[in-house]
Amino acid sequence: MEHATVIVIGGGATGVGILRDLSMRGVDTLLVEKADLVNGASSRYHGLLHSGGRYAVKDQEAARECIEENKILRKIGRSCVEPYGGMFVRLNSDPEDFEAAWVEGCKVSGIDAKPISLDEAFRIEPRLSKNVVSAYLVPDAAVDGFRLSWQNVDSARRYGGRVKTYEEVIGVITKNGKVQGIRTRNAFTGIVTKYSCDILVNVAGGWAGKVAALAGLDVRVQPDKGTLIAFNQRICNHIVNRLHKSSDGDIFVPHGSITILGTTSMSVDDAEDTSSSREEVESLLAIGEQTFEHLRDYRILRCFAGSRPLYIPPGGAVGRSASRGFAIVDHGEQDGLEGMFTMVGGKFTTYRLMAEKLSDAVCKKLGNTMPCRTAEEPLVPEVPEEERKEARSYFPSYGTDLAATRLGPDRFKSVVRRLKQDPEKRELVCECENVTRAEVEEIANEPSVHQLSDIRRRTRVGMGTCQANFCALRSASIFADCRKGRQDDAAQDSLAQMKELLEGRWKGIRPVLLGRTIREMEMTRGMYELLFHVNGGATK
CATH class of the missing domain: 1.10.8 (Helicase, Ruva Protein; domain 3)
Structure with missing residues (x-):
C-alpha cells in the first residue's frame, strides 16, 4: 500500500496550493483528483484577481484578504497575471448611498480606490454607457486559473510533492476513531487502489460533502452555479464592475483578446451541473448592456458555468447571501475522527492564504515547525x-x-x-x-x-x-x-x-x-x- 504523510483530496486551486505549501515544508504529500487537475470551479469562473472592492461593503475581512493576496500573486505568479487594473462604475440607476458606503469600506479595507472624472473614464473606456455617473480605479487584475494551478504543481514537484489524477476516492479507511487512508478507483481501468496516510485533507470543493460522507461525516456544502459568457473581442481595457450590491452580470473581465461577462448565482443539487441555458445567456446580456450599450454587437464565443462550493453552517444563508469566506473543520475536534480536515468556501484569489492556514493546522498536528514560504518564492522561474x-x-x-x-x-x-x-x-x-x-x-x-x-x-x-x-x-x-x-x-x-x-x-x-x-x-x-x-x- 502506497503511503503518504498527508493525502489531499481535490485538484483545484486550493488543493494544489496545499500540495505546494506542505511539500515546501518537507511534508510527504500526495494529491488525488477524480478527473484532470483544475477541472472544477478553479477553471470555471471569470478569472478575476480581486482587489477586494467587490466585498468592501458586505465583508471587509474578505476584502482585506483579497487585496493582500492580490499583491502576493502578482509577485509569485507574474506569468499568470494580466495587471489591467479595475474600474468600478455607478450608473444613474444604481443607489447613490451604496457608493458612499463602498468608498468608506475600501478605505477601511486598505484598497486604493481612486475617483476619476467622467471625461477620464470615457477616455480610457470609450464604450461605457453614457448613463455612468461616477467611476473609480482599483487594483483588480485578470489571472489564468489553469496556468497558475499547474505552476503550483510544478513547484510542489520540485519539493517531492506527488499527484495522481483520474483517481476517484470511493472510500475513507478509518480505525478506532482515526483516519488510516483511502480507496480510489481509476477512471480508465477501474482498478481500485488503497493509499495509507497519517492525515487526510478534504478540499474537494462542491464535492467536499460527498467525500466527508464517505467517512460518515456531515459537511454542508451548497453548490452555487454561475454562468458566464465569453466574447471574442476586447470590449474593455480594464476589469469593469458595477458599483452596486453584488448581483448577476455585473463584471466584465478582459483576458488576452477576449472578454468574459459574469456571473449568475443559482443553487443546484449537484456540483456536476455545469449546464447553461439560453435564458441565462439572455439575462446576462440584458444586464450587461446596461454597462456597455452595444454589447449585442460583439460576437459571442461561448458560455460556460461552474459551481462555487459555498459552506453552509447550521442556520446559514445560501446563494449571494452566503459568505465567500472559507472555513476549516478539524474533524478530530468536531466529530471525533482524528486525522481528517475539511476546508470549504473561499475564492480563487485567496487560494494561497487558504492553503497556508490549512497547512498550518496540519503541521501543528505533525509537530512540523517549518514556516510557510509560499508568499515569497515564485511559482516557477521565468524564461530568460x-x-x-x-x-x-x-x-x-x-x-x-x-x-x-x-x-x-x-x-x-x-x-x-x-x-x-x-x-x-x-x-x-x-x-x-x-x-x-x-x-x-x-x-x-x-x-x-x-x-x-x-x-x-x-x-x-x-x-x-x-x-x-x-x-x-x-x-x-x-x-x-x-x-x-x-x-x-x-x-x-x-x-x-x-x-x-x-x-x-x-x-x-x-x-x-x-x-x-x-x-x-x-x-x-x-x-x-x-x-x-x-x-x-x-x-x-
Missing part, C-alpha cells in the same frame, strides 16, 4: 530573455512569449529543442492560440495527461476563435501517435478523443447560437459530418 530571443527563430510570430508563459522554463527548453531538430514540429496545430506541434507533443507525453482535453487545459488548443473547428482533427491525430503503446488511457481511440473535444466546445456554443455563430457551426458540421464522416461530433 536570451532564451526567448533565440527561440523566436523557431516559433511562429507572437508565439514565443505565449509558449514561454504556458510552458515554464524546463518544458520551454524541451519544446525549443524539438523545434530545432525537426522543422516539421513548427507546424501550427492551433492557429488561434499559436500552439505548435512540438508543444502538443511535449504535453501529450507527460504521465499526467490521459485525454485530449487534458492537453486543451494545458495549452489552450481548441479554446480560441474557431473553438476546435480546425485543430480538433490535428491534435487528436498527434495525441494518438504520441501515446502508442500505453494501455492506461483512451488516447488510442483518436476518433473518440476528437468527438469528445468537439462535444465539449459544442456544450458552450449551443446556448449562444446567434447570428454568425450559427453559420460557423454549420461549417463545423459540414467539415466533420460530411467530409470526415464523424457523426455526432459537434451536432448532437
